[in-house]
Amino acid sequence: MLKEKIEQANKEAIEKLFKAQPTLIGLGTAEQDIPNMNKKTILHAGPPVKWEKMSGPLKGAIMGGLIYEGLAKDEEEAIKLAESGEITFDSCHHHSAVGPMAGVVTASMPVWIVENTTFGNKAYCTLNEGLGKVLRYGAYSEEVIERLNWIEKTLAPVLKATLALSGPIDLQTMIAQVIQMGDEGHNRNKAGTSLMIRELAPYLVQTSFDSQVKSDVLTFMHGNDHFFLNLTMPAFKSSLDPLENTPYCTLVYTMARNGTEFGIRVAGIGNRWFTAPAEVIDGLFFPGFTKEDANPDIGDSVICETAGAGGFAMAAAIPIVQFVGGTPQDAINFTKSMYEITQGENASFKVPVLDFKGTPTGIDIRKVVETGILPVINTGIAHKDAGVGQVGAGLVRPPMKCFEEALEAFAESVGIS
Amino acid sequence: MSKINELFDSELKVINLGLESFSDDLKLQKKAVVHVEWRPVAGGNKKLSSILNQL
Numbered sequence: 001m002l003k004e005k006i007e008q009a010n011k012e013a014i015e016k017l018f019k020a021q022p023t024l025i026g027l028g029t030a031e032q033d034i035p036n037m038n039k040k041t042i043l044h045a046g047p048p049v050k051w052e053k054m055s056g057p058l059k060g061a062i063m064g065g066l067i068y069e070g071l072a073k074d075e076e077e078a079i080k081l082a083e084s085g086e087i088t089f090d091s092c093h094h095h096s097a098v099g100p101m102a103g104v105v106t107a108s109m110p111v112w113i114v115e116n117t118t119f120g121n122k123a124y125c126t127l128n129e130g131l132g133k134v135l136r137y138g139a140y141s142e143e144v145i146e147r148l149n150w151i152e153k154t155l156a157p158v159l160k161a162t163l164a165l166s167g168p169i170d171l172q173t174m175i176a177q178v179i180q181m182g183d184e185g186h187n188r189n190k191a192g193t194s195l196m197i198r199e200l201a202p203y204l205v206q207t208s209f210d211s212q213v214k215s216d217v218l219t220f221m222h223g224n225d226h227f228f229l230n231l232t233m234p235a236f237k238s239s240l241d242p243l244e245n246t247p248y249c250t251l252v253y254t255m256a257r258n259g260t261e262f263g264i265r266v267a268g269i270g271n272r273w274f275t276a277p278a279e280v281i282d283g284l285f286f287p288g289f290t291k292e293d294a295n296p297d298i299g300d301s302v303i304c305e306t307a308g309a310g311g312f313a314m315a316a317a318i319p320i321v322q323f324v325g326g327t328p329q330d331a332i333n334f335t336k337s338m339y340e341i342t343q344g345e346n347a348s349f350k351v352p353v354l355d356f357k358g359t360p361t362g363i364d365i366r367k368v369v370e371t372g373i374l375p376v377i378n379t380g381i382a383h384k385d386a387g388v389g390q391v392g393a394g395l396v397r398p399p400m401k402c403f404e405e406a407l408e409a410f411a412e413s414v415g416i417s
Numbered sequence: 418m419s420k421i422n423e424l425f426d427s428e429l430k431v432i433n434l435g436l437e438s439f440s441d442d443l444k445l446q447k448k449a450v451v452h453v454e455w456r457p458v459a460g461g462n463k464k465l466s467s468i469l470n471q472l
Contacts (some may be wrong), residue, residue, distance in 0.1 A: 002471065002472065003472065006472060250472070366469060366472055369459050369465055369469065370458050370459060370469050371456070372456045372459070372460050400460075404459075404462075404465060407465060407468060407469075407472075408464075408465070408468065410472075411468040411471070411472065414472075416468060416471050416472070
């Protein structure tokens with residue numbers, strides 16, 4: 001009887017996920033649009049974490065955020081303020097938001113607004129800053145703050161005006177397309193960024209901004225292959241959130257890391273986090289950096305894998321092995337192995353090289369614990385110290401402890417010990 | 418000739434379960450072998466295994 005209830009709940013949950021219609025409906029600001037957000041609140045990636053326990057890149061991004069908001073004038077003041085208890089730190093996931101790497105969101109930051117039009121829930125994400133020395137990797141130097149200001153004062157107004165002309169943009173169809181164009185939506189977003197530019201450009205040129213400004217905006221998007229990541233993430237977040245509180249469901253609807261801990265949430269156990277120390281990433285490092293420089297796994301971008309993209313769709317994104325390491329056959333094997341721990345084949349994301357089979361989707365904690373196969377995640381690598389930035393990219397797995405403890409809690413919740 | 422000798426006189430086709438080093442040894446002797454990554458349920462954890470049986 002219990003087994004049937006679980007099977008039925010999981011079936012309904014995956015259908016809910018496949019019915020999701022994430023749609024880009026506009027661009028706002030964190031303080032105005034994100035629920036329960038204010039000037040003294042800073043959101044971050046992963047499960048909740050106190051300042052004292054935060055990793056270097058997260059601390060660095062928070063320091064940068066405080067400087068950007070004008071709440072601190074330098075590093076020293078920012079640390080003092082962060083330690084004072086005056087600032088509320090909270091998980092992006094508690095505010096319908098997601099953030100790549102450190103995932104820091106402060107009040108003035110512009111945010112994409114994505115609505116899952118099937119269920120009416122929204123998700124938010126900041127605009128992607130590019131690679132290298134950027135806030136989300138823990139850098140906070142003058143050039144980082146200058147870029148954030150340019151995003152707020154130039155990029156966001158232009159894109160907002162563009163979206164007002166274009167109307168809503170269907171992200172579900174676009175993501176399904178890019179998965180057939182060599183992207184996996186997490187660490188490879190070249191096709192997605194290109195499609196988004198193609199979608200926006202005809203309207204962007206109709207806005208009343210100066211030609212040079214329009215050119216700068218298009219050049220910025222063109223120069224940043226990860227621009228689309230900050231749209232796949234809220235798309236997946238809005239698609240997965242309706243699964244929360246599905247009684248008897250053993251599927252994972254959140255995976256996230258704060259640089260110190262990895263956390264998961266399971267649909268049948270509400271919004272409780274199951275956490276364990278985050279793992280160190282195995283990958284390719286930029287010249288001059290090694291594994292010794294790497295911070296443990298960080299960021300909300302693993303929402304991609306939770307939704308059947310990212311590492312789960314690697315067979316669709318074979319060129320990514322040049323960025324994260326491994327061979328084309330490894331990419332195919334990673335995707336194939338994920339069918340062992342998932343509920344089903346994705347209804348929209350199809351892998352050409354696997355005869356257009358849907359990507360493995362819906363991580364089942366029972367299957368993970370039973371087989372010992374952990375989800376595979378494509379990710380960027382941040383330097384362990386605040387202020388440095390990205391040092392590479394690679395593959396990582398979550399700690400098994402999260403899944404084991406979630407399984408025990410689930411069993412308890414249904415009266416089994 | 419006994420059945421077992423017949424087996425060793427023919428070309429061996431080996432499927433190895435469990436410890437991978439057994440298959441590595443056969444590979445060193447240039448014998449065809451397929452290694453199956455088999456692990457006990459829940460890594461052998463009895464409590465988790467019992468929970469899984471009920472779910």
